Amino acid sequence: MTVIDNQVVVNRPVAEVYGFLADCNNHQQLMPEEAYNWSSTRDTASFAIKNMAKLSIKVNNRNENSEVVFGPSEKVPFDVTLRWRVEPQGDHATLASLVVEAELNMMMKMLAAKPLQKLVDAQVGKLKEILEK
Known part of the structure; x- marks a missing residue:
């Protein structure tokens, strides 16, 4: 199992940060410039990243003010x-x-x-930047 992670302290209450992350529509703002063809609902997102394949994810689980878990919504070459x-x-x-x-x-x-x-580093950095505006 390969684990890739990063973290950041955001100067906002946990409910506000969780609320932002729990809605896939907000995740487009966290994507790097290389992401395109974005499509989303509250529970799913589909996009492509330059020089990579198209990706489709869905929310597998939400634990209020604690965790949001995403997984692939289409067949992928490896479990993620x-x-x-x-x-x-x-x-x-x-x-x-x-x-x-x-x-x-x-x-x-x-x-x-x-x-x-x-990608992980860019997303945590953008989360802080967006929510602390």
């Missing part, structure tokens, strides 16, 4: 889970963590680990 976790840091701050868990063979890991880490 995206997990946003939020933890209160006092009344007005939240620790937000994005964890990607993927079943990658050695070859896929060599190809995918760096772009996945870049």
Whole structure:
């Protein structure tokens, strides 16, 4: 199992951060410039990333003010889970963590680990930037 993660403290209450992350429509704002052909509902998102395949994800589980778990909504070459976790840091701050868990063979890991880490880093950075405006 390959685990790729990053976290950030967002100066907003946990309910606000969770509310943003629980709606797939908001995730377009977290995507890097290389993402295009975005389509979403509250529970699903479909998009492509330059030099990568088209991706379709869905919400598998929501634990209010705690966690949102996403998985593929179409067949993919390897099992993958995206997990946003939020933890209160006092009344007005939240620790937000994005964890990607993927079943990658050695070859896929060599190809995918760096772009996945870049995606995770970009998303946590943009979350802080957007919510602290």
